[in-house]
Amino acid sequence: MSLRNSSFLLLVLFYACGTQAPQMLNLDTAKKLIQNYYEGGLFDKECAEAINVGIAEIEKLKLSRNSAVVFDIDETVLSNYEHTKELGFGYVYDLYEKWLRQGEAKAIPETKRFYNWLVQKNIKVIFLTGRQAGDFASTKKNLLNEGFTNFDTLIVRSEQTRKIPAAEWKAIERERLTKNGYEIIACIGDQWSDLVGGYTGIKIKLPNNLYIIE
Incomplete structure (x- = not known):
């Protein structure tokens, strides 16, 4: 990952009508809401809904031997929720890099289900992540360990x-993949x-209530 929104979506604003000042949600309350969302099943439910729509759309396509789906990794394939929770739903660059090098992130179950479905269909899988070159080995090991x-x-x-904005860089890489013969059917x-x-191709957007990358 590259830039993160420093607010982490924890300072939630509820705007009243007219000229009244916005009412701030207490930070501890916001953290509990985030924890309940991720640990109470709603995150998994929303992931399943998004992925099921994606599968239905892919099933309508005429596939080729070069058909491929591009996966982001963090909060898409591998979850950093436990690390973020340990920091009080904060972010410290050095600690995050240490966490990545440990390679202990767990697979997001619904994404793993989607991955398994693609493999059964002989659709190629490509991982495209904003992680740095120094994280390559630990990232690959983490992916393999999670199946x-x-x-x-x-x-x-x-x-x-590394300084190119995330959206621009990923578009460049997808264009390069396409020119190399891949038919990207979904991201x-x-x-x-x-x-x-x-x-x-088809866009499958998973929820993330921890941070925003701009």
Whole structure:
């Protein structure tokens, strides 16, 4: 990942009518709402709904041997929720990088179901993540350990591309993949920056109530 919204969606504003000042939601209350959302089943339910729509759309397509789906990783394939929760739903760059190098993130169940379905259909899987080149080995190991063993390629940012905005960089990479012969039929991600800029095919947007990448 690259830039994160420092608010983490925890300072939730409820605007009243007219000129009244906005009412702030207490931070502890917001954190409890986030925790209940992720641990109470609603996150999984919303993921399932989005993925089921995506599967239904893919089933309408005429596939080729080069048909591929592009996956984002963080909060799409692998969940960093436990790490974020440990920090009080905050973000510290050095601690996050340490967490990535440990390679202990768990698979998001509904995304794993979608991945398994694609593999059964012989649709190629491509991972395209904003993680840095130094995270490649731990990311690949984490994916393999969580059962994502059948994929064509894992693409991370190079030193030369790390300052390019996420949406722009991912669009560049998808264009390159297309020119190399892949037929991208769908993209799945938790951020809109995963799904804009062309060469996306069907867009599957998963929920993320932890942070926003701009």
